[in-house]
Amino acid sequence: QMLRNSAHDAEASARHLIFPLVPREDMDAHGPSILMSGSGVRVTDQHGTTLLDMMSATTRAGSLGYGNREIAQAMYDQAVTMHYSGAGRNTNAAAAELARKLAEITPGRLNRVTFTSGGSEATETALKIAKQYLQQSGRKPRAFKVISRWSAYHGATMGALSCTDWLAVRDVPDPRVPGHSFVANPMRYRNPYGLDEETYSDICIAHLERQILLEDPELVAAFIGEPFQQANGVQIPMPSYWKKVRALCDKYGIVLIMDEVITGFGRAGTWFATEQLGIEPDILNMAKSMGAGYAPIGAVVTRDEIAEGISHFRHVHTYSGHAICCAASLKVIEIMEREKLVENSDVLGREWQQGMKDAFGDHPIVGDIRGRGFWQAVDFTADKASRAAFTDDTVVAIARRARELGVIVGPIGTAIEIAPALIATRDDLALCTRLLRQAISEVALERGLGRV
Numbered sequence: 001q002m003l004r005n006s007a008h009d010a011e012a013s014a015r016h017l018i019f020p021l022v023p024r025e026d027m028d029a030h031g032p033s034i035l036m037s038g039s040g041v042r043v044t045d046q047h048g049t050t051l052l053d054m055m056s057a058t059t060r061a062g063s064l065g066y067g068n069r070e071i072a073q074a075m076y077d078q079a080v081t082m083h084y085s086g087a088g089r090n091t092n093a094a095a096a097e098l099a100r101k102l103a104e105i106t107p108g109r110l111n112r113v114t115f116t117s118g119g120s121e122a123t124e125t126a127l128k129i130a131k132q133y134l135q136q137s138g139r140k141p142r143a144f145k146v147i148s149r150w151s152a153y154h155g156a157t158m159g160a161l162s163c164t165d166w167l168a169v170r171d172v173p174d175p176r177v178p179g180h181s182f183v184a185n186p187m188r189y190r191n192p193y194g195l196d197e198e199t200y201s202d203i204c205i206a207h208l209e210r211q212i213l214l215e216d217p218e219l220v221a222a223f224i225g226e227p228f229q230q231a232n233g234v235q236i237p238m239p240s241y242w243k244k245v246r247a248l249c250d251k252y253g254i255v256l257i258m259d260e261v262i263t264g265f266g267r268a269g270t271w272f273a274t275e276q277l278g279i280e281p282d283i284l285n286m287a288k289s290m291g292a293g294y295a296p297i298g299a300v301v302t303r304d305e306i307a308e309g310i311s312h313f314r315h316v317h318t319y320s321g322h323a324i325c326c327a328a329s330l331k332v333i334e335i336m337e338r339e340k341l342v343e344n345s346d347v348l349g350r351e352w353q354q355g356m357k358d359a360f361g362d363h364p365i366v367g368d369i370r371g372r373g374f375w376q377a378v379d380f381t382a383d384k385a386s387r388a389a390f391t392d393d394t395v396v397a398i399a400r401r402a403r404e405l406g407v408i409v410g411p412i413g414t415a416i417e418i419a420p421a422l423i424a425t426r427d428d429l430a431l432c433t434r435l436l437r438q439a440i441s442e443v444a445l446e447r448g449l450g451r452v
């Protein structure tokens, strides 16, 4: 029955769905992957194949796995009590309680919350807060410019896209929002100039200060960045990097926005990655794991001083603070606390990274294995000495082979990213390591690239 329905679904999706990011040629050749059912970290597709999903449903958002009845029940209960309270002056008990809880679990003085339906809206909202705060408080009435970083991804809507530098999505809707510019992003294993990591990190900071001066500090409202950047696989900067960014933002009165849409909610081994940076941002964004894939929800959290500097916040989303989404997120937090999933992500993440290093760290095409918590990456190289990246499809071929072997991982530029649900067990992680090792070995052998 399931397979018969899936033929219908495949046809309907091919005729009527627009698929993001996958080229038409690829879609025509391979078709969609229709996920029919799931339980825990395993998911079954339309062919009846069950896979170990180590990407939390592709997006890294499905952070509590499939089939969680507790969350479903909390959403149901909320739906039949007060499903939706509108926006503006109205709110609901779930939104109020979630805001209180977020103020408690976010770092430092972050205390005021506004909700969104996802990460892109969170970026838009954060930029609006930064600008309206500087304008309405009189601190910098003319400020509108935003600086972000090379390889950044902050979302798909126009404002978010304008501070995004991911080439696969960037050039389509030009012209973008005026006033956005980019500075170098700190990469440690491989940077564009082959410099040592410390020198390159300092250059990134020098570049940022120069850009602020070039743009005119009076006009620069915000700097936005991901604590650990996703591009080319979990880029963890030098420990001093974010402290120096914070110092520059303080020096020039620039609002520092930390985009924790991926890293938030335990993904990187702490509730928020910012906790690992030794700084306090002015605004912190979250989404993805916040609803664990059960509900589309994001949030922007800021300090009292910034919220109170805005006398009239001119920005609204119809589904901001949606009661069912807030109820889902409250349940997600409850489960994460009860099951100690943040600690799980930290402790098992370390073990798992070491396990991967032991299993295939010495392979000639494995350049770097890095990450925090349940967000790890294997960066590949065609030449260990120079750290040169592959210019062909080797990385994609490894991910494809891994999937054939039964595990979903995510190719991202020069690396493969692995971001399992936080409920993954030691055995799940070990199985992933074993299958990935096999995929690397087989693809490398086929292509004459050496063996483990």
Ligand code: PLP
Pocket: 117, 118, 119, 120, 121, 123, 153, 154, 155, 156, 226, 230, 259, 260, 261, 262, 287, 288
């Ligand atoms: N910011 C970051 C760091 C992200 O990774 C993403 C999505 O991948 C977004 C923003 C956009 O979030 P959404 O896709 O929910 O709009």
